Amino acid sequence: MLFARRIEHCQVCGTPVEHKVPADDNRERAVCPSCGHVHYVNPLNVVGTLPVWGDQVLLCKRNIEPRKGFWTLPAGFMELGETTAEGAARETDEEAGAHIELGDLYCVINVVSAGQVHLFYRARLLDTEFAPGPETMEARLFHRHEIPWDDLAFRTVRMTLDRYFADRETGQFGIHCADIR
Known part of the structure; x- marks a missing residue:
């Protein structure tokens, strides 16, 4: 990621996120291991x-x-x-x-x-x-x-x-x- 907007905690439940490529995606995203929410950082x-x-x-x-x-x-x-x-x-x-x-x-x-x-x-x-x-x-x-x-x-x-x-x-x-x- 080229810029500083890196998500560290789930915005839904507060759990620390994992940075990985979700199964139906092709880019690394912040994914919550607790609730499964995928966080997208867009321009x-x-x-x-x-x-x-x-x-x-x-x-x-x-x-x-x-x-x-x-x-x-x-x-x-x-x-x-x-x-x-x-x-x-x-x-x-x-x-x-x-x-x-x-x-x-x-x-x-x-x-x-x-x-x-x-x-x-x-x-x-x-x-x-x-x-x-x-x-x-x-x-x-x-x-x-x-x-x-x-x-x-x-x-x-x-x-x-x-x-x-x-x-x-x-x-x-x-x-x-x-x-x-």
Whole structure:
């Protein structure tokens, strides 16, 4: 397993689990020897937006680890009971306090080593009033030449911004998919 989400105890009955390949499977799983429950560890969805005001993009300076003090697009973990679009809009509100019109899905980036899938939607800012939540030190707009490229928090953010500015030059916005291993 490449990431740290290793199950040690059954989430159903609390018994220490065994790590083995179940009879009807082809991968090692956490299996409870007491109640027989098979635990699956699947990737987490990170959802967010690429909010734009004219020729500027909105970035948030992180107030939490990992990468506290670095800039990112407003994004976070998707919650149960919401769609990816709803989660992206919620995260934008929570992190930036930004009012947006949500656009189309723009980037899907598999971060294999972290067990995550990052999904970014294009968004149009409805105003420039921001009210960052506790996870954000500052939310502000940047022209392309002003973006703190060396202080971006994550590769997924850089990839999304690179693709956005390339697409903006051509006027053609599609959906982009990439893998980070």
